[in-house]
Amino acid sequence: MRIESIRLKNYKSFKATEMNELPRLCVVVGANGSGKSTLFDVFGFLKDCLTYNVRQALQVRGGFREMLSRGVDGAESIELEIKFRMDVIGVERLVTYLLEIGQEDGQVIVRREILRYKRGRYGSPFHFLDFSGGEGYAILNEEDFGKENEELQREYQEISRDGLAIKGLGQFTRFQAASAFRQLIENWHISDFHINRARGSKEALGEFEHLSITGDNLQLVARNIHDNYPEVFQKIVNAMKHRVPGVTDIKPVLTQDNRLILSFQDDAFKDPFIDSRVSDGTIKMFAFLVLLYDPSPHPLLCIEEPENQLYPSLLWELAEEFRAYAERGGQVFVSSHSPDFLNAVDLDEVFWLTKEKGYTSIFRARDNAQLKAFVAEGDQMGYLWKHGLFPGADPL
Structure with a gap:
C-alpha cells in the first residue's frame, strides 16, 4: 500500500x-515556518x-x-x-x-x-x-x-x-x-523522538511491539526483538557496526530490580557502556534502526529533521537505511534542513516549500529545469540547497 x-x-x-506521484522516499525541505510540520x-x-x-x-x-x-x-x-x-x-x-x-x-x-x-x-x-x-x-x-x-x-x-x-x-x-x-x-508512525526520554533504565513491563512516537520504550522494543526475532536483532547490530564506528555489540539487560537497560560494547574497551553513557547520536541511530527493522513494519513513517544529534557523516548512512525501508515496501516522509542528508537523496525524491503572503506552495525538484540540469552534470541536492538554488526557499 x-x-x-x-x-x-x-x-x-x-x-x-x-x-x-509521491515516491516511496519523500524528502521535504523549506525555511522555518514554511509549513513542513x-x-x-x-x-x-x-x-x-x-x-x-x-x-x-x-x-x-x-x-x-x-x-x-x-x-x-x-x-x-x-x-x-x-x-x-x-x-x-x-x-x-x-x-x-x-x-x-x-x-x-x-x-x-x-x-x-x-x-x-x-x-x-x-x-x-x-x-x-x-x-x-x-x-x-x-x-x-x-x-x-x-x-x-x-x-x-x-x-x-x-x-x-x-x-x-x-x-x-x-x-x-x-x-x-x-x-x-x-x-x-x-x-x-509520526515520530517525535526525544533523546532524554529514550535513555536510562525502564520498567520491564509496557508497550513492546512497536517503538513509541517519543522513543521512551526503546529498551522494551529492543528486548522483544532480541528475544523473539534474534535474526532481526542481529541485522540491527550489524547495521550499527557498519554505521557507527566502534560499536561491536548491543544487548538489552534486565537488572536485579526488574528494569531494562541497553548495553553497548565498544571495541576499544573491555567492559560495555550502559545507554546513559553513550552519545546522543549513537542512541538516536540505534532507535532509528529499531524502527526501520521492525518485524511488523509501519506502512508509513514521518520523521522530522533526523539530522539532529547525528554526526554529518552518519546522515548518508541514515538516508540509505530510509531508502532500504521504502524498497522493502514501506513509505517514508522526511523533513530536513541538512545539506549532508540531501546529498544522499535523489532528484525525484525532493520537494520544497515556499511561503508567500501567508500561504504555502509545494514544488518538486525534478520539475525544475535548472536543478535537473545541475544534477545531470553531477551536482548533489545538498550542495544546490545550500547555495540557494531552490527558488523561493531559504536554506537557512
Whole structure:
C-alpha cells in the first residue's frame, strides 16, 4: 500500500496545494515556518480523527477557526484528499479518500466523507463509502464489484456528525477498502523522538511491539526483538557496526530490580557502556534502526529533521537505511534542513516549500529545469540547497 497523492484545501497555510506521484522516499525541505510540520501533521490529524473524533482532533490544534486558512470565510470547508494504491480483491487499485470538515451553528461536522475507486483503468470511480453530516452508506458486497451484472448492496447508517465513518465500518472486513484504509492510518508512525526520554533504565513491563512516537520504550522494543526475532536483532547490530564506528555489540539487560537497560560494547574497551553513557547520536541511530527493522513494519513513517544529534557523516548512512525501508515496501516522509542528508537523496525524491503572503506552495525538484540540469552534470541536492538554488526557499 502506497500513498500516491495528497491534496489540501484551507488546511492552515495550505490554502490550495497538492503533491502528486509521491515516491516511496519523500524528502521535504523549506525555511522555518514554511509549513513542513503542518504538512506532516496532516497524517497526525487523520490519525487523531480516527482515534477520537474530528472535533477533538481540531481542539488540540486550536479549533476549527485556527485550522482553517487565514482569510478564508468561516462557512468554507477544510478538505483533505489522499489517493493510495492497494490490493482490493486481488487487483491493485487507486483508492481515493476525501474528507471535508466544516462548522455549522458553532458545531464541527463532517460535511462529506468518501472512499472510492474505479472498476478498471477507465470510467468514473465508484463510491464504496459516502457520508454527509452523519448519514450515508457503505457497500456490503464489495467482493462482487468486478463481476458483470452484479448489483452492489448499500447499507445505510447514521453516525455522529463529527465522527468518521471509516472508524466504525473499518472494523469489519466486509468493507474491504474502508478496513484497509483504517489499518493504514492506525499504523502510521509520526515520530517525535526525544533523546532524554529514550535513555536510562525502564520498567520491564509496557508497550513492546512497536517503538513509541517519543522513543521512551526503546529498551522494551529492543528486548522483544532480541528475544523473539534474534535474526532481526542481529541485522540491527550489524547495521550499527557498519554505521557507527566502534560499536561491536548491543544487548538489552534486565537488572536485579526488574528494569531494562541497553548495553553497548565498544571495541576499544573491555567492559560495555550502559545507554546513559553513550552519545546522543549513537542512541538516536540505534532507535532509528529499531524502527526501520521492525518485524511488523509501519506502512508509513514521518520523521522530522533526523539530522539532529547525528554526526554529518552518519546522515548518508541514515538516508540509505530510509531508502532500504521504502524498497522493502514501506513509505517514508522526511523533513530536513541538512545539506549532508540531501546529498544522499535523489532528484525525484525532493520537494520544497515556499511561503508567500501567508500561504504555502509545494514544488518538486525534478520539475525544475535548472536543478535537473545541475544534477545531470553531477551536482548533489545538498550542495544546490545550500547555495540557494531552490527558488523561493531559504536554506537557512
